[in-house]
Amino acid sequence: MTPGITGNTQAYLIPGDPVRNVRLPRMFNAVFERFEIDAVLVPMQVPRRNFAVFFAAAFLARNVRGMLIAPPHKPLAIDLLDGCGLIGRVAGSINIVRRTEEDRLEGDLFDGEGLIGALDHYAIPFRGKRVLILGAGVSASAVGVALVEGGGMGGAAHIAFYDSSAGKAAGVAAKLDAFFDADVVAVDSNAPEGYDLVVNATPLGLDANDPLPVDVTRMDRHAALFDILLRGQPTPVVRAARARGLHAQAGFEMLIQQMPHYLRYFGHEAVAQSLAADSDFLRERIYPEAMHAEIRQPLRYLRPSGT
Numbered sequence: 001m002t003p004g005i006t007g008n009t010q011a012y013l014i015p016g017d018p019v020r021n022v023r024l025p026r027m028f029n030a031v032f033e034r035f036e037i038d039a040v041l042v043p044m045q046v047p048r049r050n051f052a053v054f055f056a057a058a059f060l061a062r063n064v065r066g067m068l069i070a071p072p073h074k075p076l077a078i079d080l081l082d083g084c085g086l087i088g089r090v091a092g093s094i095n096i097v098r099r100t101e102e103d104r105l106e107g108d109l110f111d112g113e114g115l116i117g118a119l120d121h122y123a124i125p126f127r128g129k130r131v132l133i134l135g136a137g138v139s140a141s142a143v144g145v146a147l148v149e150g151g152g153m154g155g156a157a158h159i160a161f162y163d164s165s166a167g168k169a170a171g172v173a174a175k176l177d178a179f180f181d182a183d184v185v186a187v188d189s190n191a192p193e194g195y196d197l198v199v200n201a202t203p204l205g206l207d208a209n210d211p212l213p214v215d216v217t218r219m220d221r222h223a224a225l226f227d228i229l230l231r232g233q234p235t236p237v238v239r240a241a242r243a244r245g246l247h248a249q250a251g252f253e254m255l256i257q258q259m260p261h262y263l264r265y266f267g268h269e270a271v272a273q274s275l276a277a278d279s280d281f282l283r284e285r286i287y288p289e290a291m292h293a294e295i296r297q298p299l300r301y302l303r304p305s306g307t
Contacts, residue, residue: 010039011063012266015054016070019043021231023255023286024068030285031263035271041068048072055080059099066098066266074109074138081107087149090179091141096265110261111139112146115199115228117257122249124224124301126197131156134190134213135201136163136172139228143201144172148182155180160187160195163202192219200227205235216241216248224301227251233288247301252287 014024028041046054051073058064069077074093078084081097085108088094094107119126127150133140140161147156159182163169169186176184192198192214204213206229216225216237225241225248227233233250234242241248256279264272275282283295 005040006038008038009063010065011061012039012041012066012068013044013058013064014041014068014070015044015046015051015058015073017045017047017072019045019070022070023230024070026285027255027259027282028068028262030282031259031271031275034281035268035274037268037271039065043070046073048076051076052080059105064099066096068262069095069097069107071138077107081105084108087112087142087145090145090175091138093138093142096262098266108265109142110258110265111142111254112149113261114254114256114258115143115146115226116150118249118251118253119197119226121253121257122247122298122301124197124226124247124249126150126156127154128157129196130158130160130194131197131199132160132162132187132190132192132195132214133199133201134162134204136161136165136168136186137201140199140201141172141175143199143228144176144184145180147199148176148180148184155182156197158183158185160185162187162190190214192216192223194220196220196223198223198225200225200229200235200237203229205229205237206231208232208236210236212237212240216244216246219244219246221246224248228254230255234291247299249299250291252283252291255286256282 022043025041025043032039077094082104083106088109091109094109097107149155161169161173173184173186198214200213202213204210227235227238228251230251238248260272260276
């Protein structure tokens, strides 16, 4: 970001409710400053009932070039676009919007790319594996789509959704099964036996008194756990899995891995390539102090011998 905001500065907005804990502004503004891009990302506190009006009014400003969409607005924004990527359409939500040179508003969803990048970063196997996804909301749907596709290199062999609301899990599984040639089912238990990877896409862990979303003592010895939550990491389930000697990771890396996709979508290809090569300066901004040692020496998945 060039010194100071001027009349030439391009504005990007991140509407949400609440927005006090969003991490993307500090990440994007650090990128803008580091790569001398005259732009700024500003959080916007927008109630759900006002989102459609805000969205339309914000893009009346010619220097508003795009948005990052925070909860609970991700599913609402998709109906306000001129065009949407396949992943966003399947998942029924988006997390990014850009204004094109033709003045169209296009959106997509990169949560899944973030997950795939994070799993690959930690060398956690999922391609050709059996995966249990806990939850069936917007985030869980994005996780499922990503794991089905596998980042273009083959997806998971079997994906099971569990949610305390059985109908939600069945609905998500049916949608993915209809869109993709994949083995996707809903299950009536969060029992982790027989799965190679368990993904927590529920809010359990945000409150210190929450029960664990899965009994890690029942996970197979070779299995890994990924918790997409950002607040309170490492969460109790991550700590419990690690204490048992399982490979368990927090959701921060999902944000890191999405950044190149975001910048590329906004037209900054060279910056995207630089971030893909080295994003440690961003990790230093969002990883909690308790996990800073993992920035330079990230924990890696190690399959126990004989499994």
